[in-house]
Amino acid sequence: MTNTHSIEVKNLCRQVADSSGTLDILDDVSFTVEAGEAVAITGSSGSGKSTLLGLMAGLDVPTSGEVVLLGQPMFALDEEARAAFRARHVGFVFQSFQLLPNLTALENVMLPLELAGRAARDEACAALERVGMQARLHHYPKTLSGGEQQRVSLARAFVMQPRLLFVDEPTGSLDERNGALVIDLMFSLLDEGDATLVLVTHDPALASRCQRILCLHGGRLVVPEPQA
Template sequence: MNPSKKVANHVAIEARGVSKRVQDASGELVILDGIDFTVPVGAAVAITGSSGSGKSTLLGLLAGLDVPSAGSISLNGQDLFSLDEDGRAGLRARQVGFVFQSFQLLPNLTALENVMLPLELAGQPARAAAEAMLGRVGLGARLHHYPRTLSGGEQQRVSLARAFVVRPALLFADEPTGSLDAANGEAIIDQMFALHREQGATLVLVTHDPALAARCDQQLVLQAGKVVEPVAAPV
């Protein structure tokens, strides 16, 4: 891992008293209620629970895409919500990669251009690194294909390459196999965990898949906005 991504206490994520409440027509809705947990640097954690338990909301808060109603979140020692919106965006650009269920590729860019984009935005040399990463995920022959000409599995490989090409300290994945069949989903997960180990990135993923959650070092089980139990994955 890049030394700049290490922190003195080896804690990548620390959440304390995190709550999220919103107002709807019937009054106040509690989505998250006093969430506490820590994730060590380089660990993989699965956020699980039934639909509506607050999984995606928690992931959005961890990424600084939303603001909690109460509580604090630190990423690699940085208090996330002591930063303004631009500061959080800058932190994401420097330290965070994303993998989404719906791929989120730019349709007017080729696979290579999609993977080059985050490096270009960071002012880093892009083409050689993007080509190498696409080769790493088995798409070396598909560099110049647009997303519409790629299968779902291939599009998610491009998404993986885009996420990992910047060597992020943190990788957030929201139902990364949700749009894929079983065979493609398993292949994507194998590649995601391999890259996670190679780069030493801390991995946080939302999933409904018990087999996928069991591959992680830690599981956060949410129920009605609360952590039911933070448990280690079975050996």
């Protein structure tokens, strides 16, 4: 039988030292995500959600355990090789947008294409048009609203047609109206492709848009409480 797991998280632990000893940020977390599945990770502030997402993407190294993305054990790779893997296969959407301030909207979206050695301008323009930003191509991030910056970040995340999409609190910096617009846009872009989504959020309404919800509490996976 063919393994359809896009993501495997195996006995993942992350500990840090503090003044009182050792603090468990993540404690023996294991789960899988199937190809094309949309999974939300929920939990209160400090439950380990963003730490888990960073480890899944290979941005940090666990105390113990393993993450396998598309069949590749991430921590068998050095930092440079993990970065190269992310460039080929992973898209990111961050709460704080993470746009480069000295680049225009168009240049921000062109950047991952250029790093991959691909002709960038036409693809980047098309990606920005898909998120309704065709009139703002040459504006710098500081001149864009929060909702506009997040739409640019969506275009940048999707322009490489990633197989995996990691999203960290995408509406946390937006008002309700812009947050709803960004989420509708993100799921419409997902529907056009076949990316696997892992979404970190504290918003139950956003989590409910996903096919499955995983809940973290004190660094451990727990059964989520049923929604009212």
